[in-house]
Amino acid sequence: MKLLKSVQNKIEWRIAPNTPPPLSAAVVHVWRMWLAQPADAITALRQTLSADERERMARLRRPAARERFAITRGFLRATLAYHLQISPAEIRFDYLPQGKPVLAHPATGVQFNLSHSREMILCAVTHTRAVGIDGEFFRTIREQEKFAARFFSENERNWLASVPDDEKPRVFFEIWTRKEAYLKACGDGVTRHLRGIDVRPAPADPSAIGQIADRPGEATRWRVVSFIPAPDAVAALAIAGDALPELHFWQWDDVSSPDARKKIQR
Numbered sequence: 001m002k003l004l005k006s007v008q009n010k011i012e013w014r015i016a017p018n019t020p021p022p023l024s025a026a027v028v029h030v031w032r033m034w035l036a037q038p039a040d041a042i043t044a045l046r047q048t049l050s051a052d053e054r055e056r057m058a059r060l061r062r063p064a065a066r067e068r069f070a071i072t073r074g075f076l077r078a079t080l081a082y083h084l085q086i087s088p089a090e091i092r093f094d095y096l097p098q099g100k101p102v103l104a105h106p107a108t109g110v111q112f113n114l115s116h117s118r119e120m121i122l123c124a125v126t127h128t129r130a131v132g133i134d135g136e137f138f139r140t141i142r143e144q145e146k147f148a149a150r151f152f153s154e155n156e157r158n159w160l161a162s163v164p165d166d167e168k169p170r171v172f173f174e175i176w177t178r179k180e181a182y183l184k185a186c187g188d189g190v191t192r193h194l195r196g197i198d199v200r201p202a203p204a205d206p207s208a209i210g211q212i213a214d215r216p217g218e219a220t221r222w223r224v225v226s227f228i229p230a231p232d233a234v235a236a237l238a239i240a241g242d243a244l245p246e247l248h249f250w251q252w253d254d255v256s257s258p259d260a261r262k263k264i265q266r
């Protein structure tokens with residue numbers, strides 16, 4: 001399959017240094033973690049959850065769903081705690097009306113968003129700019145054309161129709177993740193008119209958004225960057241503001257190492 005020019009595909013996932021890199025509005029730290037973790041690491045992550053998170057976890061019926069929630073939320077806490085240099089259990093979340101979690105420590109200026117798809121968890125962390133992230137593994141969508149007719153703009157549908165069949169899954173999910181990353185950055189979920197949001201990357205500027213029909217004039221105030229987080233997956237990051245941020249990619253492979261454990265348990 002030919003790689004699209006609009007997608008950043010040469011990514012070096014690095015292990016985070018003991019001292020966190022400084023946060024700034026010019027950089028987005030993209031963290032990746034795999035769901036498969038040693039049992040003792042999962043226990044350590046679970047122990048960092050707050051009372052309301054434990055209640056939410058307990059309401060999940062399937063043990064696998066409870067474990068997924070503990071790992072995902074524990075990873076989010078550990079990542080934010082690392083950047084803020086506080087203990088994961090000290091992190092407090094607030095929730096926007098459509099459910100977007102934000103930090104209840106507004107003075108820090110830290111902004112984040114999280115996405116999970118199959119075994120992969122992605123988390124974006126930056127400073128003072130609203131951010132959204134979405135990652136998806138390619139899969140078969142039944143009635144893909146009907147889906148596109150319902151949720152994709154005319155430009156997006158034309159783009160999808162113009163590529164050969166073997167490129168369609170990538171283009172389909174590139175559109176999907178760009179749109180969802182933008183919606184997640186706004187905190188809106190799917191409450192908006194999705195066909196009016198045109199996220200097709202322009203050849204001259206792949207990080208631009210074409211049109212946001214329900215918020216005229218706003219398209220220029222967002223940047224969207226697509227990247228390949230794993231084979232057979234695509235992800236997008238949307239960020240408020242017209243400056244293109246640098247993306248730094250970090251892998252939480254070291255979550256079970258003594259150093260990382262100290263970060264989680266501190």
Ligand SMILES: CC(C)(COP(=O)(O)OP(=O)(O)OC[C@H]1O[C@@H](n2cnc3c(N)ncnc32)[C@H](O)[C@@H]1OP(=O)(O)O)[C@@H](O)C(=O)NCCC(=O)NCCS
Nearest residue numbers: 072098099100114115116151176179180184187188189190
């Ligand atoms: C949450 C939502 C915005 C994304 O859901 P999703 O794709 O199933 O899930 P993701 O893994 O990407 O993101 C989930 C995480 O986003 C965060 N989140 C929750 N609500 C959010 C919101 N309104 N805005 C931004 N982030 C949100 C949470 O951290 C959540 O993780 P958690 O469930 O462990 O707490 C969902 O409400 C939604 O609207 N989904 C749209 C699905 C769709 O039809 N997309 C078509 C696009 S073309």
